[in-house]
Amino acid sequence: MEMRNQQEELIRLLAAKQYTNLRQLLTEMNEADIAVLMEELEAEEMLKVYRILPKDLAADVFSYLETDSQQFIINSLSDKEAGSVIDNLMADDAADLLEEMPANVVRKLLANANPDTRQAVNQLLCYPEDSAGSIMTVEYVSLKENLTVNQAIERIRAVGLDSETINICYVLDARRELVGTVALRYLLLSDGDDIIGEIMHENVISINTLMDQEQAAAQFKKYDFTAMPVVDNENRMVGIITVDDIVDIMEEETTEDMEKMAAIVPSDKPYMKTGVTETYRKRIPWLLLLMVSATFTGAIIASFEEALSVYAVLVAFIPMLMDTGGNAGGQASVTIIRGLSLGEIAYRDIPRIMWKEIRVALLCGGTLAAANFVKLMLLDRVGIPVAFTVCLTLAAAVLMAMLVGCLLPIGAKKIGFDPAVMASPFITTIVDALSLLVYFRFAAILLGI
Incomplete structure (x- = not known):
């Protein structure tokens, strides 16, 4: 039976109060599939389904539910029933659950769990967060x-x-x-x-x-x-x-890195279960910081306002130069961050990395500059001095961006920061400022402004 048909049948049996048939349907399904179906139900209906499940199956299904759903079920059960849930979970799953619970609920659960479970969970809870000890299970042969x-x-x-x-x-x-x-x-x-x-x-x-x-x-x-x-x-x-714990860790770490690379404070909740206010709080600190840092680029443009009034056409190419530099830096940083996370790159590799990125930057920058020169002459119809100014800046911006993009994550890793923090937003801000400084310096030399 397809998932959609199973969900419709589950809802029909619930509405008709045919609990025996519903129990039979559930026992024929996979635990993970049951959890997915339960997440689609209203809270009270989800609790009904959980109570209908056989004891052993209920524990397995519980471990696949989202944290919010787990907490709702635990808070809805009696002390004895909640203690039974903990007893039937693997110790690592029980520890993960308790880490998300308020202290008073944790005390209630542990007080009603059997001594062996209590000892195993307490052992796991004592290990540092994000350590191997905190994600292991003590149930082995x-x-x-x-x-x-x-x-x-x-x-x-x-x-x-x-x-x-x-x-x-x-x-x-x-x-x-x-x-x-x-x-x-x-x-x-x-x-x-x-x-x-x-x-x-x-x-x-x-x-x-x-x-x-x-x-x-x-x-x-x-x-x-x-x-x-x-x-x-x-x-x-x-x-x-x-390995199932490792898959969860890899998903968690990847999600966290992606959020940091997008300048978002990491969150443990799924997107659809995160409220508007909480999402706002996660995003606004970085947006404020990057907005303030971006004022440097505005200050640079303002300082050359008089020169730009002479060659107003130069203003039209600023977005292209800044965007291309940011894109080049982002490409380099993503490659380096991936290498750092996989252990392929170490601090001692900086000279080799720089030499490689310089050669790549010269090839990419040269190609972009040549293509842009043709565009400037045929489509934009600017003078050769202006075209040379823009193209030289473009090549220099790509070179600087790739060097910044590869060095910042490695430097962050060296001093103990997460390399993902130094990804696109920060790199783009730095490269934008450097590109503008180089642009106006070339304009002063080649155009005499």
Whole structure:
């Protein structure tokens, strides 16, 4: 049944109060699809559907809901019911939920959760925000070195249902230090009397609890894993991160970078669920800052007002010069920011980057200047001195823009700022001012104004 048909059927069954049939329909659907359908309902109807869901399915569906919907459901449930929701969530999902809740609600939820859940969630909440420890889950399968394959399989049967994944099992010694891994398929293909310590893979790649989540995502990309162990500073295993968490992190980081590159304060809420006032608050600080910084370009134009009155035609080419410079700087900055985020570029690479950007700028600037010279002579019909002034400025603007566009993000990264902050808006403002200064300097030399 298509999603639209499922939604129509769900609404029909709700309106007719045919809850048994509705429950049957829901149990035949995927958890993520149920969450999507629930998000389309009014709040009270969504709560009805959630209460109809079987207990185990309800927990899975809950983890796919938007944060606002999760909070509404939690606040609508009794203390006991809310505690049950937390108990049935994976620890990392429960920690993510509690981070978004008011303190009084968090106390209520933890007070009604079972001790094991409470301990696991509290452990995750103690790690720094955006660290590997804060996004890991503590539900994984651990094995001891001296177990036989048969004993290991029995342990997997005992704890596997409550684990995030059983494809990879982690081998720990007596001090809970991570000493190896063993894949489930190897256990199934090995002799039942084989010892885990003899068949495990000892070259284990792990993530430290304090590693930034963006670096953790880079590790997944580098090694192409679906799950990675997380260890503390003493190599004791404390959890795992799975690829579904990494996909969420990559989406979050990409969205944040895009917002910063557009000069918007990052927001955790989806666009359609962000109010007008909140959207205004996110955008106006940067707009005010960039407006003030843009006054420098106005001041430069004003200072050359007398010269421009002699060659008024020069004014017509200012937007083209500023736009082209801003576009060139934006291209360079986006390339560099991507390289920084993927770990392809380091501070020591600045000389090579500058040399490359200079050559690219000369090629791009030369091509643009040549094309613009033809346009100026054939279409605009300006004099050769004016054409040379505009074209030389254009080539210089492209060169400056590309250098600024590549150096600013690297400099920001070096001093601890997010490189995305130094993207298009800031670069455009700087390049605009530099382009105008060069423009009027060339005009003074070539046109004698």
